[in-house]
Amino acid sequence: MLFAAVVVVAVNSLPERAEAEYGDVVINELSDDAGMRPVVFPHWFHRIRFRCKVCHGDLGFAFKAGGNEINMVKIIDGQYCGACHDGDVAWSIENCELCHSGQPNTPTQVHHSTVQALINSVQNTEEDEEGVEE
Amino acid sequence: MKHSHARTLVVAITLLAGLTVAAMHGAIANENPNAFNRLMKPASERNAPPESDGIHDPTADGTMMLQSPREAFSNLPKSRSGNYVDWNRAIDDNLLSPRSDIRNADMNAIVLDLNIVREVKGSMPDVVYPHKQHTQWLDCSNCHPAIFIPMKGANQISMASILMGEKCGVCHGKVAFPVSECRRCHSKAKPIDQN
Numbered sequence: 270m271l272f273a274a275v276v277v278v279a280v281n282s283l284p285e286r287a288e289a290e291y292g293d294v295v296i297n298e299l300s301d302d303a304g305m306r307p308v309v310f311p312h313w314f315h316r317i318r319f320r321c322k323v324c325h326g327d328l329g330f331a332f333k334a335g336g337n338e339i340n341m342v343k344i345i346d347g348q349y350c351g352a353c354h355d356g357d358v359a360w361s362i363e364n365c366e367l368c369h370s371g372q373p374n375t376p377t378q379v380h381h382s383t384v385q386a387l388i389n390s391v392q393n394t395e396e397d398e399e400g401v402e403e
Numbered sequence: 404m405k406h407s408h409a410r411t412l413v414v415a416i417t418l419l420a421g422l423t424v425a426a427m428h429g430a431i432a433n434e435n436p437n438a439f440n441r442l443m444k445p446a447s448e449r450n451a452p453p454e455s456d457g458i459h460d461p462t463a464d465g466t467m468m469l470q471s472p473r474e475a476f477s478n479l480p481k482s483r484s485g486n487y488v489d490w491n492r493a494i495d496d497n498l499l500s501p502r503s504d505i506r507n508a509d510m511n512a513i514v515l516d517l518n519i520v521r522e523v524k525g526s527m528p529d530v531v532y533p534h535k536q537h538t539q540w541l542d543c544s545n546c547h548p549a550i551f552i553p554m555k556g557a558n559q560i561s562m563a564s565i566l567m568g569e570k571c572g573v574c575h576g577k578v579a580f581p582v583s584e585c586r587r588c589h590s591k592a593k594p595i596d597q598n
Contacts, residue, residue, distance in 0.1 A: 323504065
């Protein structure tokens, strides 16, 4: 009963009230399946410290959420996030929850992006139409 | 036994957080239906701290350790959309100097000061594309030749493709200022028709 209440409240409070920062990237390619919270990458925090070209040029990050096959082995070996998150330039990977801090089941996306808004509006319309049919 | 305690705690926290959000929903529903600026995100809700931004899990320990964007942006120049930060002015005014290299803090960006004017159909002013502001952040190879062929007239661009995340929309509408800021690109008035 309590669990059901929690699930209902949690589901109701998830998508529409999301006010995360513009450009925050949720990466959930592997996390849910691995029993970890999805990663929330704060673009704003990183662009205060580095120009875009550092990650998108020098480190090879594609301009696409979920467009890089990142996994923990690559990060430990110094690729992608691991190029900085090595305990030298930035804190290292034992701080799991600083990255893996997203709400479970949040899909990979660039939050507040125009594309995401278009997808959400299509999905909402489809749900409304389904509601009418019922 | 310990595990069960932890689970009860997590459930309780989740329930509490859920009820808070539900209470917020209630408060919004009870407001004056003709309140000013009903659909806009009020300034008080912008740059929300991670634990209440709806994407971070408030029950994760890490969430509470993250910086709030509101705090980070407090001394940066404001803009009207996106992060509500004027990132380019922040660099021009020396309020930010993001590194161009992971380790070498003294490496400078290679800036190209070259404007490209794109004449557009319809009544909108022509687009002036400034290489300067873009090369402050990016390398030539980030855009050329994969996104934009570096040749005049070689790139077909439409607002529809930008909205779908192509061309300028690879960044604008995702992380750089969104397309609602029409006049920041469409900035060059067309010559007045003499007829």
